[in-house]
Amino acid sequence: xxxxxxxxxxxxxxxxxxxxxxxxxxxxxxxxxxxxxxxxxxxxxxxxxxxxxxxxxxxxxxxxxxxxxxxxxxxxxxxxxxxxxxxxxxxxxxxxxxxxxxxxxxxxxxxxxxxxxxxxxxxxxxxxxxxxxxxxxxxxxxxxxxxxxxxxxxxxxxxxxxxxxxxxxxxxxxxxxxxxxxxxxxxxxxxxxxxxxxxxxxxxxxxxxxxxxxxxxxxxxxxxxxxxxxxxxxxxxxxxxxxxxxxxxxxxxxxxxxxxxxxxxxxxxxxxxxxxxx
Numbered sequence: 001x002x003x004x005x006x007x008x009x010x011x012x013x014x015x016x017x018x019x020x021x022x023x024x025x026x027x028x029x030x031x032x033x034x035x036x037x038x039x040x041x042x043x044x045x046x047x048x049x050x051x052x053x054x055x056x057x058x059x060x061x062x063x064x065x066x067x068x069x070x071x072x073x074x075x076x077x078x079x080x081x082x083x084x085x086x087x088x089x090x091x092x093x094x095x096x097x098x099x100x101x102x103x104x105x106x107x108x109x110x111x112x113x114x115x116x117x118x119x120x121x122x123x124x125x126x127x128x129x130x131x132x133x134x135x136x137x138x139x140x141x142x143x144x145x146x147x148x149x150x151x152x153x154x155x156x157x158x159x160x161x162x163x164x165x166x167x168x169x170x171x172x173x174x175x176x177x178x179x180x181x182x183x184x185x186x187x188x189x190x191x192x193x194x195x196x197x198x199x200x201x202x203x204x205x206x207x208x209x210x211x212x213x214x215x216x217x218x219x220x221x222x223x224x225x226x227x228x229x230x231x232x233x234x235x236x237x238x239x240x241x242x243x244x245x246x247x248x249x250x251x252x253x254x255x256x257x258x259x260x261x262x263x264x265x266x267x268x269x270x271x272x273x274x275x276x277x278x
Contacts, residue, residue, distance in 0.1 A: 011247060012210075014039060014074065016083035017239025018067060019217065019232045022124050022175030026117070026183075029061035035070075036236035037081075038244040045240035047233055065118075068183040075194045075210055082205075082252075084215035084239040088164040088177035089184060089197070090272035092150045099144060104200040104270055108185045114144040118182035124175050128167070152271040153264065161216055161274070171218075184212070199273050203257055203265070213256075213275040215239050220276065242276070 014037055021032035029050065038045035049059035050066055074081055090104060091111075101107045112118070115127050126132040130140075146165035155161040160171075167174040188197055196205050198213040205211045217235035220242045226234050246252040258278050260268060 011080070011252075012040065012082045012243075013079050014081035015045070015240045015243035015247065016071075016081055017045065017215070017217075017236040017241070017243065018083060018085045019235035019239070020085055020087045020173075020176040020180050021064075021232075022087070022117075022177070022179035025121050025123060026064045026179070027120060029063055031061050031230075032232050033062045033064065033067065034230075034232040034236040035062060035067060036233070036240040038240045040244065040247060042244075042248065045237050045244070047229075047236065064179060064183055068187050071187055071212070072190050075191050079210070080208065081210045082243055082247075083210070083212045084243055084275060085180065085184075085212060086176065086215055086217055086235060086239070087173050087180040088152075088272065089181070089200070089214045090152070090270065091146060091164055092152045093267055093271055094150055095146050096270055104272075107270070108181065108188075111144065112182045112185050115178055116182065117179045118186060124178045127178075153267050154272065154274045154277050157277050158216065158219070158274070160218060187212070198256060198275070199268060205256055214272055215276060216274045219274075 017036045019032070019034045021030040023030050023032060029052070035048040036045040037048055048070075050062040051070070052060040052066075054060055071083060090107060096102070096107060099110065101110060116122060116132075117124050117127060122132060146163070148163050148166040150165055151161075151163050155163065162169070162172055162174075164174055164177045166172050184197065188195060194210060196202070196209040196211045198205060198211050217239050221235055221238040224234075224238050224241055229237055243252065246255060255275055255278070258273060
């Protein structure tokens, strides 16, 4: 059951930070995939453990499938949450023009068709190098790609965010993005009108809905002492804590409404926006 929000802290019952990983397969337990959550009571975020246990009873790391299923479980339980996920939610405008895509839902469905990285036993690299077995009318590998120099507007508004097409470098989000987009598509289909994917479903988050948004933990990871957490755990912790604190200060709605011109908003409606970039 969702917790009641305290007076002065209306809105969300849960603040979730997800440091994502595009390694291995959708069902692989990944040490780089970490989830933290905080309540609106001011208590520090807690690192969530995955649902599986080893033969000795110790928790096993999360898989991408399990994270998506846990978010859906929270939605169906009635919890109203805001979740910040550390991977790109869309691609640069040039990609839309190159492949004749006019809306973000069209982009998402088209991407899943060409990059079925949600399928069991599929690595991102299997699609990249053409080793994924395909049959019938399935598209050939490499038919939906971008240049490593292409940036979205929101990335250009930061000092260090990298292209969603820049693979195999330190701090890259390309693999996480190519692994995570199909699960975003799945969650949106399963959740129906319970979920608001920001900003594609609108800049303002309607009352009563949960929201998922793209985050870039580098913006706020150093605000909080690490206290023995791994780098991935720290990014999840910092994301959940930042969301919690911004809600407590009454500042979170302002981050859902960045100071963009109408022309910039029309671009961001396709490319997406990183929550916290102002």
